[in-house]
């Protein structure tokens with residue numbers, strides 16, 4: 001099953017419960033615009049290299065479209081459309097005034113110099129600047145991109161359209177970025193994880209966890225959960241994995257990863273085969289890397305009782321069914337990782353008002369939204385006797401559907 005087919009399957013599960021007509025399903029699922037473009041750049045050695053970029057604009061019923069930009073060799077149209085669709089439900093679940101979009105370039109950033117990366121980014125903006133903007137579609141970071149890439153996007157966009165920092169979020173703090181955006185997705189993941197543990201009457205100090213992925217989202221998730229007393233036994237990234245039964249020293253692991261570029265060879269734990277963290281002996285599993293890692297093949301071996309989806313689309317529907325049968329609680333991506341886009345919204349608001357919030361305000365507004373959204377999804381799941389994923393889709397599709405009907409066509 002492809003990434004997009006998986007998101008449609010989750011949509012239809014909720015749509016069936018809502019009794020949504022086929023016409024309404026088609027209207028809500030059909031993307032508004034799909035952009036596929038060529039990005040040709042000159043490499044440092046003078047050779048020409050050509051890349052393919054995408055911007056999938058799924059839905060704008062609730063506001064301008066919003067979603068990150070992924071630079072990864074595996075990026076393709078199906079995956080970007082799946083991620084764009086998830087953004088529509090995600091912005092609705094946390095009730096911020098946006099629709100959903102996503103972008104990507106099929107490129108291995110490790111193969112590029114910094115100057116080449118800048119040229120690729122600016123080339124992409126040259127191709128799409130007319131269809132993005134503060135009131136149309138606002139990009140942000142995702143896998144393989146960061147604040148520096150967002151700064152180049154702003155700079156290139158402004159060459160065409162004049163000063164307007166609200167055209168992109170996740171920018172450096174020194175260049176109209178929000179204090180707290182970098183940590184926001186991980187902070188949100190930790191907040192909903194702790195909210196779930198509270199519902200389950202399980203103290204964080206008596207909870208063990210494993211995290212797959214130690215980039216932006218994985219590192220901040222680890223930091224906040226560690227601070228709350230959760231014992232993080234296992235962490236993996238693309239190059240290795242470490243395990244310590246007694247709990248990893250997260251500050252030391254962060255320092256090691258910053259210095260060496262990964263978790264491999266950390267001397268505060270034993271090395272582990274990468275995929276093994278997913279089925280390791282922990283209470284809480286947090287996939288925070290790529291999509292499609294929890295499948296029919298490994299779902300039955302997952303020992304965690306709770307899964308919080310920091311990554312987008314990590315669980316295939318067949319695995320989701322196995323988790324449901326086995327009593328594993330799954331907090332879905334469209335709720336769990338919504339902290340990033342929520343603080344992107346705060347950044348956009350600040351940019352439009354030319355007024356800067358301090359980090360404590362960003363954090364407390366984020367915590368409020370994440371806790372309230374978790375509570376709303378939990379209540380819906382309890383009332384309808386459905387898993388948290390279905391409940392989140394019911395909330396998200398309900399809001400987008402109502403906005404669509406109210407606006408008319």
Ligand SMILES: NC(=O)C1=CN([C@@H]2O[C@H](COP(=O)(O)OP(=O)(O)OC[C@H]3O[C@@H](n4cnc5c(N)ncnc54)[C@H](O)[C@@H]3O)[C@@H](O)[C@H]2O)C=CC1
Pocket residue numbers: 068141142143144145185212213214215216217218236237238239274288289290291310311312337338340341
């Ligand atoms: N950056 C953000 O604000 C948001 C990110 N997400 C999602 O979170 C996930 C991670 O994104 P970021 O942390 O931003 O990306 P990143 O590029 O900063 O880090 C990705 C991490 O995953 C690791 N990784 C890649 N393939 C792996 C594999 N096969 N096994 C184990 N680790 C692997 C990489 O080594 C790296 O540590 C993605 O699914 C992304 O869509 C979701 C919401 C917002």
Ligand SMILES: O=C(O)CCC(=O)C(=O)O
Pocket residue numbers: 066067068069090138139140141142169170312337338340341342344
């Ligand atoms: O911050 C944003 O606007 C988008 C973040 C994102 O791409 C995501 O939530 O998957």
